[in-house]
Amino acid sequence: DVALQPGPAAPELKAGDGSAIGLHANINDPREIAVIDRGAIDGIGLMRTEFLLSSSAAVADEEKQASLYRLILEWAGEKPVVIRMLDLGGDKQVQGVGGVSGENFMGLRGVRLLLARPELARVQARALLRANVTGNLRVLLPMVALASEVDEIRRIFKLERTYLARRGLTVAMPPIGIMVEVPATALMIDSFHNADFFSFGTNDLAQFLMAAARDNPTVSALHAEAEPAVLRLVRYVMRIARAMGKPVSICGDMAGEPASLPGLLSAGLRNFSVAPSQVGAVRAALAQQTAEHTGQAGG
């Protein structure tokens, strides 16, 4: 595949209060950049890394990971790229860790699994540190429930940085942020001073708020009713995050639904990250919002 030539930069999006809106893309595989027009987005708001788990349930090694991360960072140039550490254990099994099925994503998963199997975290931390010499990298932690989990991951990054520096490699520490996808994390957001930024994962937040599994068709109607509860929590977090001076974004599927955008904007969100296929529709909906608020014709 040949990557699309970057088109002209898309016109700036603004909320009713005049503040700038950022529109970013979520990717699940580095190959997706081949179908993204870099000029149409402000960056990669979520790069999931579960693709690193092969069919044999083994995770790609440090070299392989570092070269894939570099590829994305070079493509993005000065635009931010948020790479999320492995969110394995929910629906993706890893060698030697069993007993996760039927737990509705509430078991040994995400950052919990990274800390229970620290070699996974160490290899990924080294690859991220090594890739962080070009571009604008930010690291995101999945399924965080406690501030101590962020401290423990930071400790791993610091140890690996020292180790790599001793090997003579150039490395730099990236900002480290958290997914806000566990209800307790949202309610206790003021305890997360140790995170550099927050990103709402509404897919998980919705399922935990409604106690309705996101992959269970018998309760999908309940899951679909989560929005008012999610919005209340978003509003609450936004108020506190503003006082803490922390940047906040949203990368859950709700950001890709044009009908949900007015509520998210009114809750204070200004940074949206959506699937590549949703970028056009979300841009159009945000431009429409802008036009309505500012009284301009068209959009």
Ligand code: PEP
């Ligand atoms: C989410 O939970 O909303 C999210 C973006 O992460 P994932 O869908 O990978 O769990």
Ligand code: MG
């Ligand atoms: Mg999630």
